[in-house]
Amino acid sequence: MIKKGYKMKNKRKLKVLFVHACDALSEVENRYPPLWPAYLAAHARKHLPDGNLDFRFCRSSEPEVLQRYKPDIVGISSVTQHYNQAVEYARLAARSGCTVIQGGIHITSIPSSLSDDMSVGCIGEGEETFTELLAAWLENGFFSPGRLSGIDGIVYRDNGLLVQTSDRRPLESLDDEPFPDRTLTGYGYRGYLYTARGCQYRCVFCICARYWGIIRYSSAGRVVNEIAHLIENGVKVIRFADENFIGNRKRLREIHDLVRARELHKKVKFSCWGRANNIDQEVVDLLSGMNVVSIKMGLESGSQKILDYLKGNVTIADNERAVILLKDAGIQVNGDFIIGTPEETEEDILKTYHFIKRMPLDFIDVNIFTAYPGTPVWEDALRSGIVHDNMDWSLINIKLHENSDRCIILSRKVAAGKIWKYYRQLRRLRFWKMVRALPWSPWRNELPGVAWKRLREKTGRLFRKSSAGLFTCEIQSAEADLFIEKKSKEIS
Ligand code: B12
Numbered sequence: 001m002i003k004k005g006y007k008m009k010n011k012r013k014l015k016v017l018f019v020h021a022c023d024a025l026s027e028v029e030n031r032y033p034p035l036w037p038a039y040l041a042a043h044a045r046k047h048l049p050d051g052n053l054d055f056r057f058c059r060s061s062e063p064e065v066l067q068r069y070k071p072d073i074v075g076i077s078s079v080t081q082h083y084n085q086a087v088e089y090a091r092l093a094a095r096s097g098c099t100v101i102q103g104g105i106h107i108t109s110i111p112s113s114l115s116d117d118m119s120v121g122c123i124g125e126g127e128e129t130f131t132e133l134l135a136a137w138l139e140n141g142f143f144s145p146g147r148l149s150g151i152d153g154i155v156y157r158d159n160g161l162l163v164q165t166s167d168r169r170p171l172e173s174l175d176d177e178p179f180p181d182r183t184l185t186g187y188g189y190r191g192y193l194y195t196a197r198g199c200q201y202r203c204v205f206c207i208c209a210r211y212w213g214i215i216r217y218s219s220a221g222r223v224v225n226e227i228a229h230l231i232e233n234g235v236k237v238i239r240f241a242d243e244n245f246i247g248n249r250k251r252l253r254e255i256h257d258l259v260r261a262r263e264l265h266k267k268v269k270f271s272c273w274g275r276a277n278n279i280d281q282e283v284v285d286l287l288s289g290m291n292v293v294s295i296k297m298g299l300e301s302g303s304q305k306i307l308d309y310l311k312g313n314v315t316i317a318d319n320e321r322a323v324i325l326l327k328d329a330g331i332q333v334n335g336d337f338i339i340g341t342p343e344e345t346e347e348d349i350l351k352t353y354h355f356i357k358r359m360p361l362d363f364i365d366v367n368i369f370t371a372y373p374g375t376p377v378w379e380d381a382l383r384s385g386i387v388h389d390n391m392d393w394s395l396i397n398i399k400l401h402e403n404s405d406r407c408i409i410l411s412r413k414v415a416a417g418k419i420w421k422y423y424r425q426l427r428r429l430r431f432w433k434m435v436r437a438l439p440w441s442p443w444r445n446e447l448p449g450v451a452w453k454r455l456r457e458k459t460g461r462l463f464r465k466s467s468a469g470l471f472t473c474e475i476q477s478a479e480a481d482l483f484i485e486k487k488s489k490e491i492s
Contacts, residue, residue, distance in 0.1 A: 014138055015054045016041075017071035017098075018184070021078035021086040024061035025460040027453040032192045032239065033057075036077050036104065036126065038180030043127035044134055046178050052138065057184045060085040066096050073137060075130070076118075077104035080373055083113065083393035090117040099143060101133060105207065109373035110389050111155040111164055119143050121155040124211065125197070127177065129153040129168050170197070174218040179226055182233070189446075191235040195223045199243040201275065203298070203311050205338070207374045208243050215247075220254030224262065231267050237443075238270050245272035246283050256286040265291035269442060273297070276322035277314045284329045293442035294332035294362075297322060302355025303348035306341055316355070323359050332362045332442055339426070340369040340411045340419050342380075349414065349422045356429055362437035366426040367398035368419070369410050381410060401427065402461075 018037035022029045041055045058065040060082065066074070074093040078086035083106045090100045094117035103122035107113060114121045120143060122129045129151065136147045145158040153168025171177065174197065182191070198215030199208045209215070218226075230238055246252055259265050271294040272287070279297075287295065299319045301307045307314055319335075326333045337356065339349050356364055371381040373389075373396075381387045386408060387396075397403045400423045409416045438444060 013054050014052055014073065014134060015069065015071040016056070016073045016075060016134070017065060017069055017093075018055065018057045019060055019074060019076045019086075019089050019093075020057070021060040021076060021082035021089065023082065024059055025457045027450065027457050030059075032190055032241075033182070033185035033188060034077070035180050035182075035192065035194055037075070037184050038182050039177070040075065040103075040126055040130045041184055042178040042181040044131045045181065047131050048134060048138070053134070055181075055184055060089050063089065063092050066093055066098070070096075071098055072141075073101060073134070074098045075101045075103060078102070078106050079104065080106045080109070080393050080396045087115045087117070090115055093117070099137065101130070103130070105211065106373065106393070107155070108211065109207065109378075112162060112389055114155055114157070114162065116157075119156060120148065123153045123155060123164070124168055124213075125153070125170055127171060170213050170216065174216055175222045179229055182230075187230065187233040187235055189235065190237040190239065191230045192239040192241045193223065193226055193230075194241050195226075195245070196242045196247070200247055201244070201311065201313070204376050205310065205369065205372065206243070207372055210374055217248055217251055220251050220258055223251075223255055224258040224264070227259065227264055227268070228262065231264060236268060237446075238268050240270065240272040243273060244275045244278065246274040246278045246287070249278075249283070252283065252286050256290045259290040265289070269293045271295065274322075275314070277318040279318075279322035279325060281325060284325045284331070287326075288329045288331060292331065294334065295326060296334040296336065299323075299335040299355075300338050301341075301344075301348065302351035302353070303344070306338075306344050306348050306352075309341060309343065310338065319355075320359065323361060327360050332437070332440075333360070334363040334365070335359075335361045336365045336367065337426070338367050338369050339422060340409055340414070342369075342410050342412045344369075344411060345413050346418065346422075353422070353426060353429065356426070356433070361433060362441065363434055364426075364430050366423060366430060368400045368407060368423065370396060370398045371408070371410060372396065377410070381408075386410065 018040070020034050024030070037055070037057050044053060056065070056069050056071070076086045076089055086102060090102065093100050100118045101120045101122060102114060102118040103126050107121040108123050111121055111123060120133060132151050133154070136143060136151065140147070143156070145156065148154060148156050149163070149165065152166045155162060155164045157163070196215060196217045198212035200215055202209050227238060268291070270290065270292040272292055273296050276297050276299065300310050302316065304316050307316065323333050335356070337352055339352060371378045371387050378387065395403070395406055395408050397407065400407050400420065404420060409419055411419060438447065441447070
């Protein structure tokens with residue numbers, strides 16, 4: 001933590017541009033503004049002299065902001081499948097004379113993927129590390145290896161060699177953190193809260209428990225104050241993005257009681273993620289009592305064998321019971337499913353198909369079993385030589401229809417062509433389920449807007465395919481010209 005009497009040699013305002021690597025076309029990816037810049041900015045403002053800091057936010061599809069804003073530091077965040085974009089943005093930023101800090105899930109999972117244009121990678125939780133980095137930069141106007149070596153939780157290069165410092169200790173209390181500064185990204189109609197860091201379960205494909213370490217919860221009081229804050233700022237729909245919002249029963253009861261005592265359930269609709277084996281009548285009553293109108297569960301498979309491999313501690317019967325209890329309470333139930341696990345047979349996939357068909361699910365999503373860095377699945381795929389630490393990251397995509405011609409299939413039992421066939425079959429089922437559920441959807445008022453954005457996304461993707469990834473931007477600088485020249489060469 002930075003000391004109160006901290007002195008800066010550099011008196012000029014430090015300009016920081018936060019860049020979110022994403023698919024600008026994707027409706028889902030852009031439905032909620034990201035939280036990471038809001039957390040980082042709020043923590044830095046609390047611990048550094050505020051007058052010296054200036055923050056901006058943009059997406060990786062907006063390289064022109066570099067020229068307009070002329071930041072000193074560019075902080076980029078990226079999931080694995082968009083890491084190529086992060087690398088491109090870092091290259092542009094470095095050529096414009098900016099210092100680049102890379103953070104987020106991908107660089108944390110594979111620190112060696114720090115590109116030459118990235119000065120520092122932030123490993124794991126970012127609030128304290130980022131603030132210390134800004135403090136170091138403010139002292140000299142650059143990062144010296146000597147100064148960096150004293151900062152925990154980072155990776156950087158010293159004389160061409162990659163250096164990783166000691167692990168950063170997790171924040172002790174999430175309640176001591178200020179509210180994320182959402183003014184940076186805008187509040188909007190929908191907002192999301194992330195009320196716990198970590199997860200008590202260890203699904204084989206998921207990084208979360210491994211990423212955040214020991215599970216930490218914000219208190220019910222803090223959660224409800226943040227809900228009230230969002231409502232004051234015009235947010236009408238709030239999603240709890242925690243992996244398992246219902247994992248801590250005592251806290252769920254407290255949140256429910258506080259929401260009702262402050263009558264917040266009359267002002268906003270909630271949705272959340274939850275695990276089926278944590279759902280019983282009490283949980284359903286609590287959710288419905290606080291106006292949670294929709295829940296998403298990773299139901300994953302209709303085959304017990306596959307469910308055991310993917311999650312452990314959940315049975316098909318748990319999944320069925322949870323769906324029925326929630327539906328009986330009038331809560332919209334959405335399920336996520338996975339196909340293409342290594343030992344899954346066609347018979348297992350068909351069990352999933354029939355499970356979805358017979359259950360009264362409103363919406364479903366089908367994903368291809370994908371190896372994400374840092375998970376046991378990644379380690380297996382690495383040993384088999386299917387993935388490696390220096391690959392084309394855009395191949396790591398759970399949506400088969402977005403990358404059907406270049407998807408990595410991990411199945412050992414079902415050929416890629418068959419997986420594609422079942423995927424399309426399941427997506428057709430998804431479509432018909434959705435059509436049936438739409439008239440009763442708690443989100444039906446928003447549907448025209450979403451449909452319009454999806455249509456734009458679809459036409460955009462068609463155009464993108466036909467122009468073979470043509471990159472359009474309006475920056476005028478020499479650096480940008482270089483970048484565009486390179487892109488044009490790639491395309492031709
Ligand atoms: C909410 C969420 C979403 C939401 C909102 C995302 C958004 N707009 O930002 C939606 C539904 C849109 C979404 C979409 C996707 N998501 Co998502 N998502 C999450 C979830 C559950 C929480 C993310 C979050 O906000 N956390 C809270 C903030 C504060 O944490 P954070 O982002 O990690 O940031 C902290 C640190 O990482 C660090 N940090 C992060 N960035 C930076 C940058 C700098 C410069 C520094 C210094 C530090 C730093 O500091 C922050 C504060 O401590 C995570 C799982 C998880 N528990 O993290 C998955 C997760 C990130 N998503 C994942 C995936 C795969 C996706 C999609 C690709 C899915 C898809 N195919 O559509 C897209 C990609 C979207 C994108 N461009 O990022 C995976 C990523 C795995 C990987 N290795 O790539 C995760 C880890 C889920 C999982 N179980 O595997 N997601």
